[in-house]
Amino acid sequence: MFITFALITLLGALGMLLQKNVIVAGLCMVAAFFGVAGLFVLLANPVAAALQIIVYTGAIMVLVLFVIMMLNSHEEEKAQTPRPVQRWLSLALVAALAFGAVKLVMASAGLKALAVSGAAVPRAMTLQKVGTTLFADHLLGFEVAGLLLLAAMIGAVALTKRDL
Amino acid sequence: MTGMDAILHGGLQGYLVVALLLFSIGLATVLLRRTLLLQFMGVELMLNAANVALLAFARFRGGDAQAMVFYLFIIAVAACEAAVGLALVIGLFRHRDTTDSDRAASLKQ
Incomplete structure:
Protein backbone atom coordinates (compact mmCIF):
# COMPACT_ATOMS: atom_id res chain seq x y z
CA MET A 1 0.00 0.00 0.00
CA GLU A 75 3.74 26.25 -23.40
CA GLU A 76 7.07 27.32 -21.95
CA GLU A 77 8.45 30.32 -23.86
CA LYS A 78 11.65 29.96 -25.89
CA ALA A 79 14.77 30.71 -23.84
CA GLN A 80 16.36 34.10 -24.55
CA THR A 81 19.83 32.78 -23.73
CA PRO A 82 20.36 29.04 -23.32
CA ARG A 83 22.29 28.38 -20.13
CA PRO A 84 23.47 24.77 -20.43
CA VAL A 85 26.25 25.07 -17.80
CA GLN A 86 23.96 26.47 -15.11
CA ARG A 87 21.26 23.89 -15.90
CA TRP A 88 23.62 20.92 -15.63
CA LEU A 89 25.23 22.37 -12.50
CA SER A 90 21.84 22.79 -10.79
CA LEU A 91 20.81 19.28 -11.81
CA ALA A 92 24.06 17.86 -10.40
CA LEU A 93 23.60 19.89 -7.21
CA VAL A 94 20.04 18.61 -6.69
CA ALA A 95 21.08 15.01 -7.40
CA ALA A 96 24.01 15.24 -4.98
CA LEU A 97 21.78 16.82 -2.32
CA ALA A 98 19.13 14.10 -2.67
CA PHE A 99 21.70 11.29 -2.68
CA GLY A 100 23.51 12.64 0.37
CA ALA A 101 20.32 13.23 2.35
CA VAL A 102 18.93 9.75 1.57
CA LYS A 103 22.26 8.22 2.60
CA LEU A 104 22.19 10.17 5.89
CA VAL A 105 18.61 9.06 6.61
CA MET A 106 19.44 5.41 5.95
CA ALA A 107 22.57 5.54 8.14
CA SER A 108 21.06 7.41 11.12
CA ALA A 109 20.92 5.35 14.31
CA GLY A 110 18.50 7.75 16.01
CA LEU A 111 15.95 7.36 13.23
CA LYS A 112 16.30 3.58 13.41
CA ALA A 113 15.60 3.67 17.16
CA LEU A 114 12.58 5.95 16.62
CA ALA A 115 11.23 3.67 13.86
CA VAL A 116 11.44 0.66 16.22
CA SER A 117 10.04 2.39 19.32
CA GLY A 118 7.11 3.98 17.44
CA ALA A 119 6.28 1.02 15.20
CA ALA A 120 2.88 0.35 16.82
CA VAL A 121 0.12 2.14 14.85
CA PRO A 122 -1.30 4.94 17.05
CA ARG A 123 -5.02 5.72 17.27
CA ALA A 124 -6.22 7.67 14.23
CA MET A 125 -6.09 11.45 14.56
CA THR A 126 -9.55 12.94 15.17
CA LEU A 127 -10.83 16.46 14.54
CA GLN A 128 -11.73 16.67 18.21
CA LYS A 129 -8.14 16.10 19.27
CA VAL A 130 -6.87 18.67 16.75
CA GLY A 131 -9.48 21.23 17.81
CA THR A 132 -8.74 20.79 21.51
CA THR A 133 -5.00 21.26 20.98
CA LEU A 134 -5.51 24.18 18.61
CA PHE A 135 -7.85 26.20 20.81
CA ALA A 136 -6.34 25.28 24.18
CA ASP A 137 -2.62 25.74 23.43
CA HIS A 138 -2.36 27.75 20.21
CA LEU A 139 -5.21 30.27 20.29
CA LEU A 140 -2.92 33.25 19.61
CA GLY A 141 -1.31 31.48 16.66
CA PHE A 142 -4.75 30.71 15.27
CA GLU A 143 -5.77 34.38 15.45
CA VAL A 144 -2.51 35.46 13.81
CA ALA A 145 -3.09 32.93 11.00
CA GLY A 146 -6.53 34.44 10.44
CA LEU A 147 -5.02 37.94 10.28
CA LEU A 148 -2.36 36.70 7.85
CA LEU A 149 -5.04 35.22 5.55
CA LEU A 150 -6.93 38.53 5.60
CA ALA A 151 -3.75 40.47 4.80
CA ALA A 152 -2.93 38.09 1.93
CA MET A 153 -6.45 38.42 0.54
CA ILE A 154 -6.32 42.25 0.58
CA GLY A 155 -2.78 42.17 -0.85
CA ALA A 156 -3.81 39.86 -3.71
CA VAL A 157 -6.77 42.10 -4.61
CA ALA A 158 -4.58 45.24 -4.45
CA LEU A 159 -1.90 43.63 -6.66
CA THR A 160 -4.30 42.44 -9.37
CA LYS A 161 -6.54 45.48 -9.51
CA ARG A 162 -5.64 47.68 -12.49
CA ASP A 163 -6.05 51.14 -10.97
CA LEU A 164 -6.50 51.35 -7.24
CA MET B 1 11.63 -2.48 10.20
CA THR B 2 14.88 -0.96 9.01
CA GLY B 3 16.91 -0.66 5.84
CA MET B 4 15.41 -1.56 2.46
CA ASP B 5 12.41 -3.17 4.17
CA ALA B 6 11.46 0.18 5.74
CA ILE B 7 11.50 1.85 2.33
CA LEU B 8 9.30 -0.80 0.71
CA HIS B 9 6.75 -1.27 3.49
CA GLY B 10 6.39 2.16 5.04
CA GLY B 11 8.76 2.47 7.99
CA LEU B 12 9.85 5.90 9.18
CA GLN B 13 12.82 5.93 6.79
CA GLY B 14 10.52 5.10 3.87
CA TYR B 15 8.39 8.21 4.47
CA LEU B 16 11.48 10.35 4.95
CA VAL B 17 13.01 9.12 1.69
CA VAL B 18 9.76 9.91 -0.16
CA ALA B 19 9.76 13.40 1.44
CA LEU B 20 13.40 13.97 0.44
CA LEU B 21 12.83 12.88 -3.16
CA LEU B 22 9.69 15.04 -3.36
CA PHE B 23 11.69 18.02 -2.08
CA SER B 24 14.48 17.37 -4.62
CA ILE B 25 11.99 17.19 -7.52
CA GLY B 26 10.43 20.46 -6.34
CA LEU B 27 13.86 22.10 -6.11
CA ALA B 28 14.78 20.81 -9.59
CA THR B 29 11.52 22.27 -10.94
CA VAL B 30 12.32 25.69 -9.48
CA LEU B 31 15.89 25.59 -10.84
CA LEU B 32 15.31 24.07 -14.29
CA ARG B 33 11.95 25.37 -15.52
CA ARG B 34 11.54 29.00 -16.57
CA THR B 35 7.77 29.43 -16.46
CA LEU B 36 6.89 31.24 -13.21
CA LEU B 37 3.72 29.18 -12.72
CA LEU B 38 5.72 25.93 -12.86
CA GLN B 39 8.30 27.33 -10.46
CA PHE B 40 5.43 28.21 -8.13
CA MET B 41 4.17 24.61 -8.32
CA GLY B 42 7.71 23.46 -7.44
CA VAL B 43 7.62 25.60 -4.31
CA GLU B 44 4.27 24.03 -3.34
CA LEU B 45 5.82 20.60 -3.85
CA MET B 46 8.69 21.45 -1.47
CA LEU B 47 6.19 22.63 1.16
CA ASN B 48 4.31 19.34 0.76
CA ALA B 49 7.52 17.35 1.22
CA ALA B 50 8.08 19.11 4.54
CA ASN B 51 4.51 18.21 5.56
CA VAL B 52 5.09 14.52 4.77
CA ALA B 53 8.21 14.45 6.96
CA LEU B 54 6.43 16.34 9.79
CA LEU B 55 3.43 14.02 9.90
CA ALA B 56 5.63 10.91 9.56
CA PHE B 57 7.55 11.98 12.68
CA ALA B 58 4.25 12.72 14.45
CA ARG B 59 2.94 9.20 13.71
CA PHE B 60 6.12 7.53 14.95
CA ARG B 61 5.97 9.58 18.16
CA GLY B 62 2.55 8.11 18.97
CA GLY B 63 0.14 10.33 17.02
CA ASP B 64 1.15 13.76 18.33
CA ALA B 65 -1.66 16.36 17.91
CA GLN B 66 0.81 19.30 18.05
CA ALA B 67 2.11 18.31 14.62
CA MET B 68 -1.41 18.53 13.23
CA VAL B 69 -1.71 22.12 14.54
CA PHE B 70 1.63 22.92 12.93
CA TYR B 71 0.35 21.38 9.69
CA LEU B 72 -2.75 23.62 9.84
CA PHE B 73 -0.55 26.71 10.14
CA ILE B 74 1.66 25.54 7.25
CA ILE B 75 -1.46 25.11 5.08
CA ALA B 76 -2.68 28.60 6.02
CA VAL B 77 0.69 30.10 5.05
CA ALA B 78 0.70 28.07 1.81
CA ALA B 79 -2.73 29.46 0.93
CA CYS B 80 -1.49 33.03 1.54
CA GLU B 81 1.58 32.33 -0.57
CA ALA B 82 -0.58 31.00 -3.40
CA ALA B 83 -2.84 34.06 -3.40
CA VAL B 84 -0.04 36.66 -3.31
CA GLY B 85 2.30 34.70 -5.63
CA LEU B 86 -0.32 34.28 -8.33
CA ALA B 87 -1.32 37.94 -8.01
CA LEU B 88 2.35 38.87 -8.60
CA VAL B 89 2.50 36.62 -11.70
CA ILE B 90 -0.64 38.29 -13.08
CA GLY B 91 0.84 41.74 -12.35
CA LEU B 92 4.07 40.81 -14.15
CA PHE B 93 2.11 39.52 -17.13
CA ARG B 94 0.21 42.85 -17.34
CA HIS B 95 3.45 44.88 -17.48
CA ARG B 96 5.78 42.61 -19.48
CA ASP B 97 3.42 40.25 -21.35
CA THR B 98 5.44 37.22 -20.24
CA THR B 99 5.44 34.51 -17.57
CA ASP B 100 9.11 33.65 -18.16
CA SER B 101 11.28 34.35 -15.12
CA ASP B 102 14.38 35.00 -17.32
CA ARG B 103 12.57 37.91 -18.98
CA ALA B 104 11.72 39.43 -15.60
CA ALA B 105 15.29 40.02 -14.47
CA SER B 106 14.99 43.79 -14.05
CA LEU B 107 12.78 45.78 -11.69
CA LYS B 108 12.51 48.70 -14.17
CA GLN B 109 9.53 48.95 -16.52
Whole structure:
Protein backbone atom coordinates (compact mmCIF):
# COMPACT_ATOMS: atom_id res chain seq x y z
CA MET A 1 0.00 0.00 0.00
CA PHE A 2 2.76 2.43 1.01
CA ILE A 3 4.81 1.79 -2.12
CA THR A 4 1.73 2.39 -4.33
CA PHE A 5 1.04 5.84 -2.88
CA ALA A 6 4.75 6.69 -2.80
CA LEU A 7 5.01 5.83 -6.51
CA ILE A 8 1.88 7.87 -7.37
CA THR A 9 3.39 10.85 -5.52
CA LEU A 10 6.86 10.63 -7.03
CA LEU A 11 5.70 9.85 -10.58
CA GLY A 12 3.22 12.74 -10.42
CA ALA A 13 5.99 15.07 -9.27
CA LEU A 14 8.36 13.80 -11.99
CA GLY A 15 5.60 14.29 -14.57
CA MET A 16 5.29 17.90 -13.44
CA LEU A 17 9.05 18.42 -13.78
CA LEU A 18 9.31 16.91 -17.28
CA GLN A 19 5.99 17.86 -18.91
CA LYS A 20 6.16 20.50 -21.67
CA ASN A 21 2.52 21.59 -21.43
CA VAL A 22 1.87 23.66 -18.30
CA ILE A 23 -1.76 22.49 -17.91
CA VAL A 24 -0.71 18.80 -18.07
CA ALA A 25 2.04 19.57 -15.54
CA GLY A 26 -0.61 21.04 -13.23
CA LEU A 27 -2.73 17.89 -13.55
CA CYS A 28 0.36 15.73 -12.75
CA MET A 29 0.74 17.90 -9.64
CA VAL A 30 -2.86 17.02 -8.67
CA ALA A 31 -1.93 13.33 -8.92
CA ALA A 32 1.09 13.97 -6.67
CA PHE A 33 -1.13 15.72 -4.09
CA PHE A 34 -3.56 12.77 -4.11
CA GLY A 35 -0.61 10.44 -3.50
CA VAL A 36 0.47 12.56 -0.53
CA ALA A 37 -3.10 12.41 0.83
CA GLY A 38 -2.91 8.59 0.57
CA LEU A 39 0.36 8.65 2.52
CA PHE A 40 -1.35 10.71 5.23
CA VAL A 41 -4.11 8.07 5.51
CA LEU A 42 -1.41 5.40 5.96
CA LEU A 43 0.10 7.61 8.70
CA ALA A 44 -3.18 7.19 10.68
CA ASN A 45 -4.09 10.82 9.96
CA PRO A 46 -7.36 11.04 7.94
CA VAL A 47 -7.84 14.69 9.01
CA ALA A 48 -4.62 15.73 7.28
CA ALA A 49 -5.57 13.69 4.19
CA ALA A 50 -8.94 15.45 3.92
CA LEU A 51 -7.30 18.88 4.41
CA GLN A 52 -4.68 18.03 1.80
CA ILE A 53 -7.34 17.24 -0.81
CA ILE A 54 -9.61 20.17 0.08
CA VAL A 55 -6.93 22.85 0.30
CA TYR A 56 -4.26 21.73 -2.18
CA THR A 57 -6.18 19.97 -4.96
CA GLY A 58 -9.44 21.79 -4.30
CA ALA A 59 -8.28 25.37 -3.81
CA ILE A 60 -4.63 25.98 -4.69
CA MET A 61 -4.38 23.85 -7.85
CA VAL A 62 -7.72 25.16 -9.18
CA LEU A 63 -6.39 28.69 -8.63
CA VAL A 64 -3.14 27.85 -10.46
CA LEU A 65 -4.94 26.19 -13.40
CA PHE A 66 -7.30 29.17 -13.56
CA VAL A 67 -4.36 31.59 -13.79
CA ILE A 68 -2.63 29.42 -16.45
CA MET A 69 -5.78 29.53 -18.60
CA MET A 70 -6.30 33.25 -17.94
CA LEU A 71 -2.75 34.16 -19.01
CA ASN A 72 -2.93 31.63 -21.87
CA SER A 73 0.61 30.40 -21.15
CA HIS A 74 0.21 26.75 -22.06
CA GLU A 75 3.74 26.25 -23.40
CA GLU A 76 7.07 27.32 -21.95
CA GLU A 77 8.45 30.32 -23.86
CA LYS A 78 11.65 29.96 -25.89
CA ALA A 79 14.77 30.71 -23.84
CA GLN A 80 16.36 34.10 -24.55
CA THR A 81 19.83 32.78 -23.73
CA PRO A 82 20.36 29.04 -23.32
CA ARG A 83 22.29 28.38 -20.13
CA PRO A 84 23.47 24.77 -20.43
CA VAL A 85 26.25 25.07 -17.80
CA GLN A 86 23.96 26.47 -15.11
CA ARG A 87 21.26 23.89 -15.90
CA TRP A 88 23.62 20.92 -15.63
CA LEU A 89 25.23 22.37 -12.50
CA SER A 90 21.84 22.79 -10.79
CA LEU A 91 20.81 19.28 -11.81
CA ALA A 92 24.06 17.86 -10.40
CA LEU A 93 23.60 19.89 -7.21
CA VAL A 94 20.04 18.61 -6.69
CA ALA A 95 21.08 15.01 -7.40
CA ALA A 96 24.01 15.24 -4.98
CA LEU A 97 21.78 16.82 -2.32
CA ALA A 98 19.13 14.10 -2.67
CA PHE A 99 21.70 11.29 -2.68
CA GLY A 100 23.51 12.64 0.37
CA ALA A 101 20.32 13.23 2.35
CA VAL A 102 18.93 9.75 1.57
CA LYS A 103 22.26 8.22 2.60
CA LEU A 104 22.19 10.17 5.89
CA VAL A 105 18.61 9.06 6.61
CA MET A 106 19.44 5.41 5.95
CA ALA A 107 22.57 5.54 8.14
CA SER A 108 21.06 7.41 11.12
CA ALA A 109 20.92 5.35 14.31
CA GLY A 110 18.50 7.75 16.01
CA LEU A 111 15.95 7.36 13.23
CA LYS A 112 16.30 3.58 13.41
CA ALA A 113 15.60 3.67 17.16
CA LEU A 114 12.58 5.95 16.62
CA ALA A 115 11.23 3.67 13.86
CA VAL A 116 11.44 0.66 16.22
CA SER A 117 10.04 2.39 19.32
CA GLY A 118 7.11 3.98 17.44
CA ALA A 119 6.28 1.02 15.20
CA ALA A 120 2.88 0.35 16.82
CA VAL A 121 0.12 2.14 14.85
CA PRO A 122 -1.30 4.94 17.05
CA ARG A 123 -5.02 5.72 17.27
CA ALA A 124 -6.22 7.67 14.23
CA MET A 125 -6.09 11.45 14.56
CA THR A 126 -9.55 12.94 15.17
CA LEU A 127 -10.83 16.46 14.54
CA GLN A 128 -11.73 16.67 18.21
CA LYS A 129 -8.14 16.10 19.27
CA VAL A 130 -6.87 18.67 16.75
CA GLY A 131 -9.48 21.23 17.81
CA THR A 132 -8.74 20.79 21.51
CA THR A 133 -5.00 21.26 20.98
CA LEU A 134 -5.51 24.18 18.61
CA PHE A 135 -7.85 26.20 20.81
CA ALA A 136 -6.34 25.28 24.18
CA ASP A 137 -2.62 25.74 23.43
CA HIS A 138 -2.36 27.75 20.21
CA LEU A 139 -5.21 30.27 20.29
CA LEU A 140 -2.92 33.25 19.61
CA GLY A 141 -1.31 31.48 16.66
CA PHE A 142 -4.75 30.71 15.27
CA GLU A 143 -5.77 34.38 15.45
CA VAL A 144 -2.51 35.46 13.81
CA ALA A 145 -3.09 32.93 11.00
CA GLY A 146 -6.53 34.44 10.44
CA LEU A 147 -5.02 37.94 10.28
CA LEU A 148 -2.36 36.70 7.85
CA LEU A 149 -5.04 35.22 5.55
CA LEU A 150 -6.93 38.53 5.60
CA ALA A 151 -3.75 40.47 4.80
CA ALA A 152 -2.93 38.09 1.93
CA MET A 153 -6.45 38.42 0.54
CA ILE A 154 -6.32 42.25 0.58
CA GLY A 155 -2.78 42.17 -0.85
CA ALA A 156 -3.81 39.86 -3.71
CA VAL A 157 -6.77 42.10 -4.61
CA ALA A 158 -4.58 45.24 -4.45
CA LEU A 159 -1.90 43.63 -6.66
CA THR A 160 -4.30 42.44 -9.37
CA LYS A 161 -6.54 45.48 -9.51
CA ARG A 162 -5.64 47.68 -12.49
CA ASP A 163 -6.05 51.14 -10.97
CA LEU A 164 -6.50 51.35 -7.24
CA MET B 1 11.63 -2.48 10.20
CA THR B 2 14.88 -0.96 9.01
CA GLY B 3 16.91 -0.66 5.84
CA MET B 4 15.41 -1.56 2.46
CA ASP B 5 12.41 -3.17 4.17
CA ALA B 6 11.46 0.18 5.74
CA ILE B 7 11.50 1.85 2.33
CA LEU B 8 9.30 -0.80 0.71
CA HIS B 9 6.75 -1.27 3.49
CA GLY B 10 6.39 2.16 5.04
CA GLY B 11 8.76 2.47 7.99
CA LEU B 12 9.85 5.90 9.18
CA GLN B 13 12.82 5.93 6.79
CA GLY B 14 10.52 5.10 3.87
CA TYR B 15 8.39 8.21 4.47
CA LEU B 16 11.48 10.35 4.95
CA VAL B 17 13.01 9.12 1.69
CA VAL B 18 9.76 9.91 -0.16
CA ALA B 19 9.76 13.40 1.44
CA LEU B 20 13.40 13.97 0.44
CA LEU B 21 12.83 12.88 -3.16
CA LEU B 22 9.69 15.04 -3.36
CA PHE B 23 11.69 18.02 -2.08
CA SER B 24 14.48 17.37 -4.62
CA ILE B 25 11.99 17.19 -7.52
CA GLY B 26 10.43 20.46 -6.34
CA LEU B 27 13.86 22.10 -6.11
CA ALA B 28 14.78 20.81 -9.59
CA THR B 29 11.52 22.27 -10.94
CA VAL B 30 12.32 25.69 -9.48
CA LEU B 31 15.89 25.59 -10.84
CA LEU B 32 15.31 24.07 -14.29
CA ARG B 33 11.95 25.37 -15.52
CA ARG B 34 11.54 29.00 -16.57
CA THR B 35 7.77 29.43 -16.46
CA LEU B 36 6.89 31.24 -13.21
CA LEU B 37 3.72 29.18 -12.72
CA LEU B 38 5.72 25.93 -12.86
CA GLN B 39 8.30 27.33 -10.46
CA PHE B 40 5.43 28.21 -8.13
CA MET B 41 4.17 24.61 -8.32
CA GLY B 42 7.71 23.46 -7.44
CA VAL B 43 7.62 25.60 -4.31
CA GLU B 44 4.27 24.03 -3.34
CA LEU B 45 5.82 20.60 -3.85
CA MET B 46 8.69 21.45 -1.47
CA LEU B 47 6.19 22.63 1.16
CA ASN B 48 4.31 19.34 0.76
CA ALA B 49 7.52 17.35 1.22
CA ALA B 50 8.08 19.11 4.54
CA ASN B 51 4.51 18.21 5.56
CA VAL B 52 5.09 14.52 4.77
CA ALA B 53 8.21 14.45 6.96
CA LEU B 54 6.43 16.34 9.79
CA LEU B 55 3.43 14.02 9.90
CA ALA B 56 5.63 10.91 9.56
CA PHE B 57 7.55 11.98 12.68
CA ALA B 58 4.25 12.72 14.45
CA ARG B 59 2.94 9.20 13.71
CA PHE B 60 6.12 7.53 14.95
CA ARG B 61 5.97 9.58 18.16
CA GLY B 62 2.55 8.11 18.97
CA GLY B 63 0.14 10.33 17.02
CA ASP B 64 1.15 13.76 18.33
CA ALA B 65 -1.66 16.36 17.91
CA GLN B 66 0.81 19.30 18.05
CA ALA B 67 2.11 18.31 14.62
CA MET B 68 -1.41 18.53 13.23
CA VAL B 69 -1.71 22.12 14.54
CA PHE B 70 1.63 22.92 12.93
CA TYR B 71 0.35 21.38 9.69
CA LEU B 72 -2.75 23.62 9.84
CA PHE B 73 -0.55 26.71 10.14
CA ILE B 74 1.66 25.54 7.25
CA ILE B 75 -1.46 25.11 5.08
CA ALA B 76 -2.68 28.60 6.02
CA VAL B 77 0.69 30.10 5.05
CA ALA B 78 0.70 28.07 1.81
CA ALA B 79 -2.73 29.46 0.93
CA CYS B 80 -1.49 33.03 1.54
CA GLU B 81 1.58 32.33 -0.57
CA ALA B 82 -0.58 31.00 -3.40
CA ALA B 83 -2.84 34.06 -3.40
CA VAL B 84 -0.04 36.66 -3.31
CA GLY B 85 2.30 34.70 -5.63
CA LEU B 86 -0.32 34.28 -8.33
CA ALA B 87 -1.32 37.94 -8.01
CA LEU B 88 2.35 38.87 -8.60
CA VAL B 89 2.50 36.62 -11.70
CA ILE B 90 -0.64 38.29 -13.08
CA GLY B 91 0.84 41.74 -12.35
CA LEU B 92 4.07 40.81 -14.15
CA PHE B 93 2.11 39.52 -17.13
CA ARG B 94 0.21 42.85 -17.34
CA HIS B 95 3.45 44.88 -17.48
CA ARG B 96 5.78 42.61 -19.48
CA ASP B 97 3.42 40.25 -21.35
CA THR B 98 5.44 37.22 -20.24
CA THR B 99 5.44 34.51 -17.57
CA ASP B 100 9.11 33.65 -18.16
CA SER B 101 11.28 34.35 -15.12
CA ASP B 102 14.38 35.00 -17.32
CA ARG B 103 12.57 37.91 -18.98
CA ALA B 104 11.72 39.43 -15.60
CA ALA B 105 15.29 40.02 -14.47
CA SER B 106 14.99 43.79 -14.05
CA LEU B 107 12.78 45.78 -11.69
CA LYS B 108 12.51 48.70 -14.17
CA GLN B 109 9.53 48.95 -16.52
